[in-house]
Amino acid sequence: MMQMIRKLWMVALLLCVYTLQARQLVVYPAPPNAPEGLENKDFTVKVRKPGGAWQELYAYNVKVDEMRGTAHHVQNASLCSFDFSGDVEVSVTYNKGRIETARIRPLSFNIAYTARGNTLYFKLDRPRNLSVEINGDLFHNLHLFANPVDDFKVDKKDPDLVYFGPGVHQLPGGRLNVPSGKTVYVAGGAVLMGQLLVSQARDVTIRGRGIIDFSVKEGVKIAYSKNVLVEGLCFTQCPTGGSDSVTIRNVKSISSYGWGDGLNVFASNNVLFDGVFCRNSDDCTTVYATRKDYTGGCRNITMQNSTLWADVAHPILIGTHGNSTVPDVIEDVKYMNIDILDHNELQLDYQGCMSINTGDNNLVRNVLFQDIRVENFRRGQLVNLRVFYNKKYCTAPGRNIEEITFRNITYNGSGAELSVIAGYDSTRQIRNVTFENLVINGVKITDHMKGKPGWYKTSDMARFFVGEHVENIQFK
Incomplete structure (x- = not known):
């Protein structure tokens, strides 16, 4: 009988560990020493495991192009990201006024929401790249990127790893030339001011959950190279x-x-x-x-x-x-x-x-x-x-x-x-x-x-x- 009880406890423990692993939620910090204009406060976005404590996401400012006739008008929109597995609950508070209408796109995802006051609530059961649009506004929307959990293990002692942690990093000369065999990891909460260039190289990986600043044209460029992976970044x-x-x-x-x-x-x-x-x-x-x-x-x-x-x-x-x-x-x-x-x-x-x-x-x-x-x-x-x-x-x-x-x-x-x-x-x-x-x-x-x-x-x-x-x- 005791042996059976031990087995049942072991099974229960393994199930608990599996459930915790299957319900991961990773929220990235606001970049230390962030310059003025990096943050957008149109939305307050929070996420949590079902029934858990809410965690707030940092909202970046990202510029988009509104065409009116033949004229270009650059507008400020929002960008948030996080990683998860299993299920996650999301709240999006619109800080500019009342919610009259809302859309979560792509529409094919059929993401249902409820609106209470000026806040939307919805759930996700898989990674999604979304646009949340309030009152029909396409140009001051929220780009919400719900990523799979990043399984890359950072070894800072690895001589072939170039690591950028949370914070704003100014690349010397505005560019980093990535040699063959190197991995560049841009962590969540990191912002690179400059281009990552892979030229005449092979076996290169560029990955992470960070951002190459949206003022940098061709944030990542691949030229005359072979066996290159780029994963997870915004640019x-x-x-x-x-x-x-x-x-x-x-x-x-x-x-x-x-x-x-x-x-x-x-x-x-x-x-x-x-x-x-x-x-x-x-x-x-x-x-x-x-x-x-x-x-x-x-x-x-x-x-x-x-x-x-x-x-x-x-x-x-x-x-x-x-x-x-x-x-x-x-x-x-x-x-x-x-x-x-x-x-x-x-x-x-x-x-x-x-x-x-x-x-x-x-x-x-x-x-x-x-x-x-x-x-x-x-x-x-x-x-x-x-x-x-x-x-x-x-x-x-x-x-x-x-x-x-x-x-x-x-x-x-x-x-x-x-x-x-x-x-x-x-x-x-x-x-x-x-x-x-x-x-x-x-x-x-x-x-x-x-x-x-x-x-x-x-x-x-x-x-x-x-x-x-x-x-x-x-x-x-």
Whole structure:
């Protein structure tokens, strides 16, 4: 009997330890010696384990770009982050007045909340990158990043570790060149004033829960390198050029200035973006061939489990730049399980939530868009596929666009203008484009749609303009 009791106590103890490990909550400190303007006090944000004590998060100030007509207006928004596993309760108090309406996005997460006074309460059961918006305000919102628990073990005696602890760090000369074999760890509560540059290096890791200050353009830059991991940080931009085998996971890219692209790829292969959040003042993510000092095409580029918010230009853009003399190929590109929160572009030449525009004799082929949820956006097109000659950026028209699949795409909203699919001439075409389970405002678009009176053209029902030099478009 005593032996059985001991076994039961042991099982109970193990269950208790497992439960504690499964319900972790990590809150990072306010940066010591923080300069004026680093904090934003629009919101008071607290988190706790279910039924536990509330812990307040430090709210950073982050700048975003509000376009009014053709004018840019930089606004101040908020950013908070923490780590957890299991379940967590969140309270968000709006310090600027009364809550009339509220949204927690992406809407596909279906996060329920209750509002009491000027405070929202909700629960999370998994890591999420969120936008909390009060009274319809997109530009003074709360960016709330609920991360998985960081399992990296910091060994400050490791000669290959460069460690930045909580506080504000001014990088000498405004840049740290990261050599091969090094790990740079930016802890939660740390703010770097300067760029992390990985150039002609290999086997490099940059990770943590800290911030590269949002005044630093291209906060992380990867050039001519191989086997690079970037994980967990917040910054403005992270371009990857002339590189191979790059993984960028759970980063948050937010920009407010001109040419503020988020996650560019230039002439690189085997690049994975996983669980990223982009809110940018230009294209959120691009795949280009020859561009700047980088030469060649792109192969095997994947973005998955991510959220894109384009305050200006495209959420997703493929093509445009290449080498007209020695034509490039961009192929095997995938976007899967993506939420697009906004798209706002006045210029017709730069519209498209999902856009493939080939110039410079580029060939783009084998591209998959799958499980993409597009929320109502302010201005632009759902899809833009064009072989074109943009004289501002190209020296020749593109080649072809071939074998493109859109699968399980949903759009709910009223802001979309007419989408465009158009080739250039009889030798520069768009071929073999399939839309499978395209749903627009609850209506499935198929090749056999029937209207009144008579039959309607499917592309008209989808509000797609299909121009010349386009072969074999199917709506399944």
